[in-house]
Amino acid sequence: MQQAIAVLDSGVGGLTVVKEVMRQLPQEKILYFGDTARTPYGSRPAEEVLAFTSEIVDYLIQYQPKMIVIACNTATAVALEEIRRRVNLPIVGVINPGARAAIGRTKSGVVGVIGTDGTIKSGAYEHALKRLSPKVEVISRACPSFVPLVEAGNFNSSETFRTVSEALLPLRRSDMDCLILGCTHYPFLCHPISEVMGQDVVLINSAEETAREISTILHEKSELAGRGEVPIHQFFCSAEPRKFQEIAQIWLGEQIWLMPVVWQVYQLRA
């Protein structure tokens, strides 16, 4: 039986990471948990986010995964280090991969970061960037208006362009050459974001970069799935699954139609 990569998120956002793992590592089995009953995490106190994340990790560990991916910026900022201390498995978050990719790409040393209020306030990207390269200059901005646009499937309308434009114009600076999309929902808005920022600014997609680091770490541990394995993915959510299933099928697109999938609801303890 193939060991899975367990991916957890506060809701549907982490599916962008799942999509990239399916694309970059098509032989890997994925176990996904979306905490749709308690989404979003962004406005909750840190202790609560840590408690919820720990609870889901404990649930997923029963399936003996080979790795746990915290595919939520808020949960990564709050819980990654604590979970790493407590669980004897590779634990990957979404913040360090994006930071590392930006350090690799920037020539000017000026990096932009956008995310939810909680993520930007935590300073987690700035910390991760400066931890790697102390001289990098970081310019951050919270964009709370973006997630509702994505969840409504409103990726390219003129309203979306206007909202994105208003949010990002104050961030523009001629020497910024990288912008980290520090929220799992934002890759859906890459067209309007790129339009506003200009073609000289490289957009760093945390989902893509996280999938890449998952691949690196599994390879280093000689734990990549074997050649020719056909994975059976499993998806859990904590609320009524119809809406979740609908979004997952749209977001994952053809990948989900080609693969065996199981949908389940996990009843959270009261």
Add this chain to the structure above:
Amino acid sequence: MQQAIAVLDSGVGGLTVVKEVMRQLPQEKILYFGDTARTPYGSRPAEEVLAFTSEIVDYLIQYQPKMIVIACNTATAVALEEIRRRVNLPIVGVINPGARAAIGRTKSGVVGVIGTDGTIKSGAYEHALKRLSPKVEVISRACPSFVPLVEAGNFNSSETFRTVSEALLPLRRSDMDCLILGCTHYPFLCHPISEVMGQDVVLINSAEETAREISTILHEKSELAGRGEVPIHQFFCSAEPRKFQEIAQIWLGEQIWLMPVVWQVYQLRA
């Protein structure tokens, strides 16, 4: 005393990896060994390359590095797995990082690879790419004329453009969207290569991608150098060091002038 990242190469080519590690991880101490007395490895029998690589690894291990990087495509293709089995340290080669980056970037699933005769004949990139994603299509070509151009410092002359053009025109295909520069010397030719391949083809710089994976693996192991550490790098070569030092100072550019460096010659056993 800070533990170093040990980097070894058949000669000067691995300095492109060193340059990227210095840029992406400016706090890390580097120990470099260039086997300038026995360069190039490309035309040597596999057993000999394995023996040379093992000898250098044994030498470097005396310095108790935290990781060993085989920054030479030929040595990676021949010796990586054997060294990984034998040495209880993270061992990073230059082939898998390039392959992983290409899988992350390609949308069409058609990836080009250029390298020395030895690297292309070994099929190591094709193996690494298909190991990750069995459906990827790989188009390879050996470019033996490129290394002499780089070692002569001839990066942008009309002769260089002509040579690059002749070598790469047969490789062009409308659906290829990524080209792996599968030799540590090739990033110096990125301008002429990009001119010939067209701007829609992303060039994958193995040196940049290897530095990125070094960062990922050290982070996963909680072994990144501490904040504010000023590393003292050490360079060894196996032949008379003047020419080596000259090339290193040109290739590493300002990075080397800003940092304390020790140059040493290692006497090979007869």
